[in-house]
Amino acid sequence: QWHFVESGGGLVQSGGSLRLSCSASGFNLDYYPVAWFRQAPGREREGVSCLTISSNGTRYAPSGKGRFTITKDSVENMVYLQMNNLRPEDSAQYLCAAAPLANCSVIVPQLYEYWGQGTRVTVSR
Numbered sequence: 001q002w003h004f005v006e007s008g009g010g011l012v013q014s015g016g017s018l019r020l021s022c023s024a025s026g027f028n029l030d031y032y033p034v035a036w037f038r039q040a041p042g043r044e045r046e047g048v049s050c051l052t053i054s055s056n057g058t059r060y061a062p063s064g065k066g067r068f069t070i071t072k073d074s075v076e077n078m079v080y081l082q083m084n085n086l087r088p089e090d091s092a093q094y095l096c097a098a099a100p101l102a103n104c105s106v107i108v109p110q111l112y113e114y115w116g117q118g119t120r121v122t123v124s125r
């Protein structure tokens with residue numbers, strides 16, 4: 001079974017940085033697109049970033065473009081999300097997911113079948 005474990009969340013001041021990690025098991029992330037989503041309390045889940053199987057194939061939602069960077073470590077089968085210049089509106093539960101039949105042209109939760117439990121990010125003013 002495909003499985004994800006996210007880590008790296010925490011409390012950070014506005015303008016600070018966090019690096020989230022997603023440990024993937026049960027599949028090789030080199031063969032499937034993976035993505036980061038976030039969900040704030042009482043809000044809908046929204047896409048943050050997507051990593052394709054192509055070299056340097058990344059996509060970003062407008063909310064994080066220029067501030068967030070998605071990367072992977074193929075040897076360790078892990079995906080990362082580096083978040084810089086964080087803002088209070090970035091506060092949310094961050095989850096990684098895989099979409100075997102999707103690509104990264106759009107980052108929408110309806111296309112993703114396999115999810116982690118998430119790691120919480122809180123950005124204070």
